[in-house]
Amino acid sequence: MNAHSADLQPSSRLLRGVDFSSRPTRRKPIVVAEGHRQGGELHLLGLRHCNDESAFAAILAEPGPWLGGFDLPFGLPRELVETLGWPRDWPALMQHYTRLSRAQIRDTFAAFCAARPAGGKFAHRACDRPAGSSPSMKWVNPPVAYMLHAGIAALLAAGCELPGLHAGxxxxxxxxxxxGLLARELIGRRSYKSDDPARQTPDRQAARAEIVDAIEAGRSRLALRLIINADQRRALLDDASGDALDAVLCLIQAAWAADRPGYGWPAAVDPLEGWILGA
Structure with a gap:
């Protein structure tokens, strides 16, 4: 991990949480939650919506200091990379990966899975199971492989620094x-969101309210209290897709990591795979 990345004091930089979409639209934008930390309090400044890739690129290009938690995978499983014979150096691997088309990614990963036994089709990163996240090679439900493809390309093009992976x-x-890691801590495996209007139920809204109540009170192992006003609270509850709330949950994880040595990563992290905050 690059030592100079940790020189800035948390209070001096803007914090961001990003709920990412690999194909943002007005109906399904990338949502960016922004805030500042003051001691054990995290003050939500606002939510920004990116309806296309250019709007997201503009946010990434904004001068710092800022630190963001992004809801997209930053690496691929080493087992997958070695089996495919792809580059084992992260920058070279991502250069190779982002040059592929989505169809090439799908076909390559589908062939990898087809050759493996039932129950072990996907390769996993070391952080996937502790975080409860989908394998970063999954191309459907959710298509995180495409999120990696689009998101990393945007971050690299913007010249951002990805500690432990890429100097920028x-x-x-x-x-x-x-x-999802923080949400499950607060409400278990209950669903709190859906993009399908038919599934945007009162039960899911109640689950969102329970999450918001918990993070306002600081009832998580991250021990940060979210400070929001009535309008912001309503925005988190009324967004039945959960995108606004997910951005805020990423913001909390970023705020937690900002003042920890090495951003709270374990001592040894595979430099091909990366790590999920708080896993």
């Missing part, structure tokens, strides 16, 4: 977050 502008720090 130390004033603009990008880390991998996963909102």
């Amino acid at each position: 502008d130390p004033q603009r720090i990008a880390l991998e977050a996963y909102p």
Whole structure:
């Protein structure tokens, strides 16, 4: 991990949480939650919506200092990379991967899975099971392989620094977050969101309210209290897709990591795979 990335004091930099979409639209934008930490309090400044890739690129290019937690995988499983004979150096691997088309990714990963036994089709990163996240090679439900493809390309093009993986502008720090890890701590495996209007039920809204109540009170192992106003609270509850709330959960993970040595990563992390904050 690059030592100079940790020189900035948490209070001096803007914090961001990003709920990412590999194909943002007005209906399904990339949502960016922004805030500042003051001691054990995290103050939500606002939510920004990116309806296309250019709007997201503009946010990434904004001068720092800022540190963000991004809900997209930052690496591929070493087992997959070695089996496919792809580059074992992260920059070279990502250069290779981002040059592939989505169809090439799908066909390559499908062939890999087809050759493996039932129950072990996908390769996993070391952080996937502790975080409860989908394998980063999964191309459907959710298509995180495409999120990696689009998201890493955007971060590299913007010149951001990805600690432990890629040296860039130390004033603009990008880390991998996963909102499901924090949500499950607070409400178990209950569903709190859906993009399908038919499944946007009162039960899911009640689950979102329970999450918001918990993070306002600081009832998580991250021990940060979210400070929001009535309008912000309503926005988190009313967004039945859960995108706004997921962005805020990523923001909390980023705030937690900002003042920890090595951003809270374990001592030894595979430099091909990366790590999920808090896993």
